[in-house]
Amino acid sequence: MQQQQLPSLKDIQDAYKRIGKMINHTPVFTSRSLNQITGAFLYFKCENFQRSGAFKFRGACHAISQLLATQPVKTVATHSSGNHAGALALAAKLHDIKCIVVMPSNSPKIKIDAVREYGARIVFCAPTLQARETELERVLEQTGAAFVHPYNNFDVIAGQGTAALEFLKELKDPDCIIAPIGGGGLLSGTAITTKSLYPGITVYGAEPKGADDACRSFKEKRIIPSVNPKTMADGLLTSLSERTFKALTTFVDDIFTVSEEGILQAMQLLWQRMKIIVEPSGCVPLAAVLEHIELFSKRKTGIILSGGNVDPEFFSGGHA
């Protein structure tokens, strides 16, 4: 399979049939007061209520089911600082196979705890991409585990695309959809699904200004790696891959960058007005709306709240 091959709408629909019974069919929420504050008509796809606490479970679950369909895999492995790790660990447990995760030593505690609880083995490494890749290579060689990349993986992207598939069944005729972008798996799947079904819907990505490699890559039409990103949105630190870069440049209309204050404001609004917990990465699309009020005025806007894995101590950690 080529490194740049992307799933089609059909692949995403097939993925949905495969994982439909294992995933949570997450609800779509609205909020009168957030509509009043923004002047937009907002619809929130609550992937913070997905199993393992993030959309990542869709892709991880699909990737494992596809691996098992073709070969007798006994162990999967990955490197991840967070939600992909927890999602793969849970998906492996549910498929009754083993999982090894290489995690940077500075990963959020709630995410490390989740991986442990799902019964995966954790191998800690230094918090650099190089250390992660080197350590993973060693693990793969020693164990023969199958590598499930967090986003540069055909079946993972197909799985992530099922969130938009569900969303668009419920959300009729939106003007636009916004998803956060880190490595680009969610936005790729979202954009493929949306543009294949309804080419007229605008698809936006949103990322922190402090980790704006996707926006820069998008504008300069070449992959610019993320170097020393700095943001509270710990799920959006990674660089694009060949596959997700291709999906973005083919299907996405624009990418917003947002401030840290905007992310925090969005997180507080989701708490105070909607009574839900969304991790900083998942708040980035709402931050984009808050920072572009005029652009979204009166537009029917779908927002993917990508995950909810954040410690209760977050607001006492100097962020609030």
Added chain:
Amino acid sequence: MQQQQLPSLKDIQDAYKRIGKMINHTPVFTSRSLNQITGAFLYFKCENFQRSGAFKFRGACHAISQLLATQPVKTVATHSSGNHAGALALAAKLHDIKCIVVMPSNSPKIKIDAVREYGARIVFCAPTLQARETELERVLEQTGAAFVHPYNNFDVIAGQGTAALEFLKELKDPDCIIAPIGGGGLLSGTAITTKSLYPGITVYGAEPKGADDACRSFKEKRIIPSVNPKTMADGLLTSLSERTFKALTTFVDDIFTVSEEGILQAMQLLWQRMKIIVEPSGCVPLAAVLEHIELFSKRKTGIILSGGNVDPEFFSGGHA
């Protein structure tokens, strides 16, 4: 109308018809991991997603609609430290009448802000029941406003009973239902609805050990006022009224008291596992399950999460 008269199931069903278009039909959530932790089958009625952030909107909205059906009321007034104040303020705004709320000066900021935002006038008083009642008397005399008591009110109790009505449409054949108890409006409405429809369902109340007047009143079969209650559950500090005492002693099977640690643990679990914000008062029923694991083992248990009005700073306020 007698001080002890209680609404019947028919009254509650009528209330539901009257307020059905104004309230949020809140979802019922389940959680695999909370079922695993408790060994019970838990169903959560999410009144933290109700308008104004608490079930109180049901009763306030119904009381105002009933007042307006019989007299040309221009202003309503009440005393409340929190959710009833916000709920009455919003219900008054939606019915296009004025609202005055007497609030103790130490009420939570998020609840004071809500009342202000809904456009009601706040009159602050000293944080004692006597000061609240004296100040309210003055307001009623000066303005001719109609008093809507937070719970010793026929129409308010009928409105609160609609939460269980919705819950029991969705939750088939539960073994038991638990609601928190402060003044007793929610538990009264819940118990009347539940026992009238399905006498075999056990109805429990739950309150903090530090504000255990309802449990003591229930056991001693006389109203024992709440004196110097001490708990983080700021919505459960009030004493029973004649009406709610009668409902409890007629329809409720038992009342649990829970520790402050239990409340905090429940709140953290709802955050970490379900990604939702529930204020301390609303966490008391789950705390009761956590502190009586054997009693609830394998029982299909309905829990009313009564509200979600808590500041993001809660976990940095020395509670966590």
